[in-house]
Amino acid sequence: MSKPKVAFYWCASCGGCEESIVDLAEDILGVVAAVDIVLWPVAMDFKRHHVEAMPDGSITATLLNGAIRTSEQEEMARLLRRKTQVLIAYGACAQSGGIPALANQFSREQILKYVYEDSPSTVNPEKTRPQTRFEEEGRVAELPEFRNVVRSLDQVVDVDYYLPGCPPTPKVLKGALEALLSGKLPPKGTILSPDTATCMDCPRLDSKPQDLAIEQFRRPHLTAMDPEKCFLAQGVPCMGSGTRGGCEAQCPKGNMPCTGCFGPTSKVHDQGAKLLSALTSTLAAKDEAGINQALKGIPDPVGTFYRYGLAKSLLRRKVDLQ
Amino acid sequence: MQHKDKTPQAPEAWKPRLLAIFCNWCTYTAADLAGVSRMKYADNVRIVRVMCSGRVDPQFVLDAFARGADGVLIGGCHPGDCHYIEGNYKALRRSELLKRMLADMGIEPKRYRLEWISASEGDKVQRVINEMVTEIKALGPLDLPGRAKAWDEEVAELEGELKEKKGECANV
Ligand code: SF4
Ligand code: SF4
Numbered sequence: 225m226s227k228p229k230v231a232f233y234w235c236a237s238c239g240g241c242e243e244s245i246v247d248l249a250e251d252i253l254g255v256v257a258a259v260d261i262v263l264w265p266v267a268m269d270f271k272r273h274h275v276e277a278m279p280d281g282s283i284t285a286t287l288l289n290g291a292i293r294t295s296e297q298e299e300m301a302r303l304l305r306r307k308t309q310v311l312i313a314y315g316a317c318a319q320s321g322g323i324p325a326l327a328n329q330f331s332r333e334q335i336l337k338y339v340y341e342d343s344p345s346t347v348n349p350e351k352t353r354p355q356t357r358f359e360e361e362g363r364v365a366e367l368p369e370f371r372n373v374v375r376s377l378d379q380v381v382d383v384d385y386y387l388p389g390c391p392p393t394p395k396v397l398k399g400a401l402e403a404l405l406s407g408k409l410p411p412k413g414t415i416l417s418p419d420t421a422t423c424m425d426c427p428r429l430d431s432k433p434q435d436l437a438i439e440q441f442r443r444p445h446l447t448a449m450d451p452e453k454c455f456l457a458q459g460v461p462c463m464g465s466g467t468r469g470g471c472e473a474q475c476p477k478g479n480m481p482c483t484g485c486f487g488p489t490s491k492v493h494d495q496g497a498k499l500l501s502a503l504t505s506t507l508a509a510k511d512e513a514g515i516n517q518a519l520k521g522i523p524d525p526v527g528t529f530y531r532y533g534l535a536k537s538l539l540r541r542k543v544d545l546q
Numbered sequence: 547m548q549h550k551d552k553t554p555q556a557p558e559a560w561k562p563r564l565l566a567i568f569c570n571w572c573t574y575t576a577a578d579l580a581g582v583s584r585m586k587y588a589d590n591v592r593i594v595r596v597m598c599s600g601r602v603d604p605q606f607v608l609d610a611f612a613r614g615a616d617g618v619l620i621g622g623c624h625p626g627d628c629h630y631i632e633g634n635y636k637a638l639r640r641s642e643l644l645k646r647m648l649a650d651m652g653i654e655p656k657r658y659r660l661e662w663i664s665a666s667e668g669d670k671v672q673r674v675i676n677e678m679v680t681e682i683k684a685l686g687p688l689d690l691p692g693r694a695k696a697w698d699e700e701v702a703e704l705e706g707e708l709k710e711k712k713g714e715c716a717n718v
Contacts, residue, residue, distance in 0.1 A: 302704075302705070379698075497644075500604055500640065504640045505600075507639045509639070510635050512638070524650075525647040526651060543651060545652065
């Protein structure tokens with residue numbers, strides 16, 4: 225019997241998700257032995273035309289990471305969807321837009337102008353911008369189009385499963401690969417991580433007060449953080465209560481508050497709005513002046529509450545951008 | 547009005563849609579009073595009754611906008627008068643940050659409002675609703691569903707292009 229074929233691909237990605245596959249360490253040898261890897265641009269030399277030549281549905285599973293920003297990423301997502309039986313959105317960017325989706329607060333023009341003209345490290349007196357078509361001596365190069373909106377994978381193609389995390393941990397990846405290889409697949413659409421809040425795995429949970437009565441929100445880099453006490457009890461915004469578990473509370477264990485990369489639990493509709501609600505309603509102040517004083521510690525609510533999920537939020541994007 | 551050029555054009559027949567979420571004990575009773583007292587207010591408003599303004603999750607507000615509301619009004623009991631003691635303070639705390647977040651996401655501040663209206667203030671219900679409807683009329687439609695559709699057109703276009711290409715070359 226031939227081995228199952230697996231593809232890994234990256235779109236608008238930082239490379240961390242790819243790295244996390246290597247983080248399987250010696251377990252990767254088991255994976256490599258059990259499957260045929262048919263596409264993995266970061267590690268192996270396969271070209272797009274190799275994938276195009278495969279019959280539709282011939283790849284058993286594709287783990288695709290990164291958000292969708294360019295036309296090339298859209299095309300690859302569609303191509304891989306067609307060639308694949310089980311398409312997995314791998315990591316926060318593929319699942320919900322991730323960090324790249326924070327760019328949904330800016331227009332395409334604002335981004336291109338900053339990157340190619342205004343950023344302090346840019347030297348570009350001719351204000352050259354990337355072109356989608358370039359011709360020289362009869363040869364033509366076509367480059368991808370930069371789209372207006374950053375999207376999650378499922379906003380472009382049908383997705384079978386989600387592996388959350390920025391990046392997913394080796395443990396959730398291993399669990400997913402085992403499920404795939406054993407053929408014991410959960411219902412379509414399942415997020416392959418426990419549906420409990422991160423707080424439940426956090427060693428600081430016992431020190432989380434019943435009534436938080438937060439006096440002042442504090443920013444982590446300006447605060448000496450007690451390594452044992454619940455961050456909320458110290459006024460440091462922590463997203464553990466609205467964030468799906470599965471990461472084993474690695475950040476709180478490393479003295480950093482949870483920033484929400486595993487996405488919401490199934491009971492939460494819009495992660496950012498829910499977290500905003502959970503954190504602010506516990507403030508001590510009862511008047512506008514006091515509340516706004518306490519809120520000074522959250523200068524960027526969108527970046528704080530939608531750090532990984534702006535593309536999948538109810539608003540999706542800053543609404544008045546062209 | 548700074549984004550007027552980017553706001554979807556108000557068609558002739560456009561009527562702003564305002565969602566009001568009122569607490570059972572004060573503001574909803576006040577709206578009832580306005581009704582029985584035959585106080586006229588704009589008919590653009592749909593009122594939803596919740597037990598307490600503290601029950602209003604910011605998710606409700608975003609959901610309303612995402613489904614096509616042009617404005618959202620929340621009404622609760624005056625500070626100190628909450629039937630559940632602290633509910634309206636919770637509403638106020640959330641509201642302060644929600645207002646900032648909505649502004650950061652490009653939703654004009656006048657589209658969202660939290661008001662304390664006691665059971666006897668039928669006239670305040672009338673005034674606040676009328677004010678808000680006038681302000682939203684001046685802003686024009688928010689039309690989030692329409693904007694989302696426009697954002698997705700670029701994806702649909704590519705799908706069309708690929709289908710064309712597929713017709714040309716079976717290998718793609
Ligand atoms: S989910 Fe995190 S690790 Fe993966 S590509 Fe996105 S930013 Fe990088
Ligand atoms: S809020 Fe953060 S620090 Fe507190 S228990 Fe939850 S995950 Fe741990």
